[in-house]
Amino acid sequence: NAEIVVQKAKENNSGIHEVCFEAKMADERDRDTLNIIDEKGNILKNQPLNGQYQTLRFESQTGQRVRLTNTVGHNMRINNLGCK
Numbered sequence: 001n002a003e004i005v006v007q008k009a010k011e012n013n014s015g016i017h018e019v020c021f022e023a024k025m026a027d028e029r030d031r032d033t034l035n036i037i038d039e040k041g042n043i044l045k046n047q048p049l050n051g052q053y054q055t056l057r058f059e060s061q062t063g064q065r066v067r068l069t070n071t072v073g074h075n076m077r078i079n080n081l082g083c084k
Contacts (some may be wrong), residue, residue: 002068002078006060019060020083022053023068026075034076037067053079 006017023034028051036045036058044066045058060066070076 003065004068004081005065006062016059016061018057018083019066020055020057021081022055022079023047023049024053024077024079025049025051026077027051030072030074032070032072032074032076035069035071037069039065049076053077055080057083 004019006019025032031048031050034045034047034049034056035043036047036056037043038060044060045056047054047056049070068076068078
């Protein structure tokens with residue numbers, strides 16, 4: 001149930017932005033599904049995860065808070081926040 005908030009990178013950079021990061025299960029033997037959920041409860045993305053980092057991309061509004069959760073509640077690792 002970690003939360004992230006999309007922030008603007010430049011002064012006039014409001015609106016919809018691509019959000020990118022890598023995620024994996026903390027234990028390489030675990031398998032689960034990462035759910036990215038907006039403030040209204042809408043699922044923005046479902047992504048199966050295992051012990052290898054996978055790049056996730058989705059669109060979000062500046063200032064929008066999104067929750068990262070998984071089905072079983074296992075620990076996850078997040079890396080490389082931001083899009084290239």
